[in-house]
Amino acid sequence: MDFELPEDHDAIVATVRRVVETEIAPALGAYETSGEFPYPIIRRMGEAGLFGAAFPEALGGTDAGFFAVVAIAEELSRLAPEFGYAMNQQSMTCPLTILNWGSNAQSERFVPDLIAGRAIGMFALSEPGGGSDAAGAMKTTARRHGDSYRLNGSKQWITFANACDTGLLFAKTDPAAGHAGISAFVVEPKRRPGYAAHPIAMSGLSNCLRSCAVFLDDFEVAVENRLGGEGEGFRIAMNALEYGRLTVAARLTGLAQACFEHAVAYCRSRVIRGRPLGEYQMIQQLIADMAADVPAARALTWKAAWCMQTGRPATRAAAQAKYFAGKVARQAAQGAAEIFAGYALADDYPIKKITAYVNMLTVGEGTPNVQRILLAEDALGIKPADRHPVKKPARGDLRR
Numbered sequence: 001m002d003f004e005l006p007e008d009h010d011a012i013v014a015t016v017r018r019v020v021e022t023e024i025a026p027a028l029g030a031y032e033t034s035g036e037f038p039y040p041i042i043r044r045m046g047e048a049g050l051f052g053a054a055f056p057e058a059l060g061g062t063d064a065g066f067f068a069v070v071a072i073a074e075e076l077s078r079l080a081p082e083f084g085y086a087m088n089q090q091s092m093t094c095p096l097t098i099l100n101w102g103s104n105a106q107s108e109r110f111v112p113d114l115i116a117g118r119a120i121g122m123f124a125l126s127e128p129g130g131g132s133d134a135a136g137a138m139k140t141t142a143r144r145h146g147d148s149y150r151l152n153g154s155k156q157w158i159t160f161a162n163a164c165d166t167g168l169l170f171a172k173t174d175p176a177a178g179h180a181g182i183s184a185f186v187v188e189p190k191r192r193p194g195y196a197a198h199p200i201a202m203s204g205l206s207n208c209l210r211s212c213a214v215f216l217d218d219f220e221v222a223v224e225n226r227l228g229g230e231g232e233g234f235r236i237a238m239n240a241l242e243y244g245r246l247t248v249a250a251r252l253t254g255l256a257q258a259c260f261e262h263a264v265a266y267c268r269s270r271v272i273r274g275r276p277l278g279e280y281q282m283i284q285q286l287i288a289d290m291a292a293d294v295p296a297a298r299a300l301t302w303k304a305a306w307c308m309q310t311g312r313p314a315t316r317a318a319a320q321a322k323y324f325a326g327k328v329a330r331q332a333a334q335g336a337a338e339i340f341a342g343y344a345l346a347d348d349y350p351i352k353k354i355t356a357y358v359n360m361l362t363v364g365e366g367t368p369n370v371q372r373i374l375l376a377e378d379a380l381g382i383k384p385a386d387r388h389p390v391k392k393p394a395r396g397d398l399r400r
Contacts, residue, residue, distance in 0.1 A: 005067055012053075012068050016075040019048050024080045031208040037163040038208055039120070042086060046117025050076070051091040055099065060112040066305040070250040074298070077254030078261075081357040082206040084251040088365075089160045090114055092247050094121035094168055097240040098186060100391050101228050110166050110186060122167030123244070124155040124187075124214060125237050131157065131363075132370050134170075135179045135234050140216065142171035142183060144223070149173070149185065151194075151219040161197035161212035164189050169221075170237055173230045182233035186225040194219035204356030239391050242318045244365040246308065249301040249321035252329040252361050255354050256297060259332035260290040262350050263339045277339065286335035294332065297325040313386035316378055323371035326362040333358045 006012070023044040031038045045051065053068035055061025062068070069091065077084040088094070095114040099107050113119035130137025140153025151171050161167070167187050174181030189195040194217045199210035228236055264287060267278030277283055300321040307314035333355040337344040344351040362368060378385035 005071075006064060008064070009067070009071055012064065012071050013075050015048055016050065016072055017079065019045055019050065020076070020079045024083060028080070028082070032206065035207050037120075037160075037210075039163070041083070042090065042120065043117040045083070045086060046090065046115060051086065051095075051115040051117065054091065054096055055111065055115055059099070059107060060116055066246065066308040067302065069247060070301055070305045073247045073250035074254035074257070074301075077251035077357070078258045079254075081251070081255060081258075081354065082209050084247075084254070084357070084361075085159050085206075085209050087247045087251065088244050089121040089123065089167075090117060093123040093240045093244040093365075094166075096243055097123075097168055097184075097236060098227065100239065101184070101232075101236050102186070106186065106225075106227070114166060119165035120160050120163045122158055122160045122164040122169075123240065124158045124161065124167060124169040125241075126155060126157050128154060128156045128213070132367055134237065135182060138170070138172055138182065140169075140171040141175060142173050142185065142221070144173070147223050149221045149223065149226070151185070151187075151216045151221060153216050155214040155216075157200070157211050158197070158214050159211045160209070161189075161214050162199055162210055164197070168227065168240070170233045173233075177231065179234040180231050182237070183230045184227040184233040184236045185221045186227055187219070187221055188225070189219075192220045202360075204353065205360060235388075239388075241365050242315055243308070245318040245322040246301065246304050246314075248361050248365045249297070249304065249318070249325040252322075252325035252358065253294065253297045253301055255358050255361070256290070256294045256325070256329040256332040258350065258354055259329070259336040260287075260294055262354075263287060263290065263332075263336045266339055283339060286339060290332050290335060293328040297321070297328040300324050311390055313388070313390055315388065316375070316385035319366070319371045319374045319385060322365060323368060323375065326358075326368055326371075329358045330362060 023041055027041060049062045050072050052061035053064040054066060057063050073087045095111045098110050114121045125134050127137055127139060142149040142151045169185050169187045170182055172181045173183040196215045197212040199212050267283060268276060270277040304314055304317040304321040307317045336351050340349060340351050343349045374385055377383040
């Protein structure tokens, strides 16, 4: 197993820092106050190549690979966790799924604008009745009428849904068929009536980059926008979540790294009873745990990236990375909260916001219990995690 990072790894990380310092940090406060979606920032991120690492140059990507995806997602979440969302909607779970499962025509039509930040993406799977059992709880239907489908139902916790130009949405074309009755669609909410998205109040998270409740009332989608065949939607969704877990694991690692760095700095500057806080052994234990755990989470995330980069099955590795990085980030946030004490609750200090994003990300792309089931059944031989063939991107002539 070769974890040799790309030669341009440091340059990629430096690009993320530059974008945060010059584009995000100066403007974020105004967007958070107004609640307006930060379209210009997303576009600047796209222009800087932050969303295109896993995509061929023919589609506007950089072809830098999955290690670059991890580096970008981790550094972005370390510095500006609000914008970590975009690594899924503008990169992995939305456009990469179109690339992996769609036709060349669909890839050429939708992917370039998504990874360039010119179009805003989304991934609409979860519903009010269930997120961890998305297939079993799915009530949204898609009925075919000639050359189009009419979608009715609702979705929940759909990030960027209120700004979406091009997104993925899953619905049952055959409600009686269970998992096999789910189909995937590329939807264009701003082009058709019958779509409404309402941001959900979530204290501690961004006021301009929102998760939403989505309502569909005879929302029309052209047959040519179906991704794959009827009944393939569940396979498509599970594959998409695998890539999403890679970015979520990297984002959680970035948040844990931020906790570690803030805790170390505070321990050096805070004086208690005439001594720096860091000289107390119980505080040192918290620091030592972070110092060991964060690199371990990063290594598991790199392993998942390596599997994807080399075309190996990655279901197990992605679940391990997401599950472990979630544990590490929660422990790091709790350790930082103990170190900062009352200041961990203050808006002027970073720990409160970091903790909110840690709590959100441990749920996204599969709760800890979902990962436990997947990993335990794999270990016990009940259901091998890597049982599915690797899905090869439908790139065809795009690489030429």
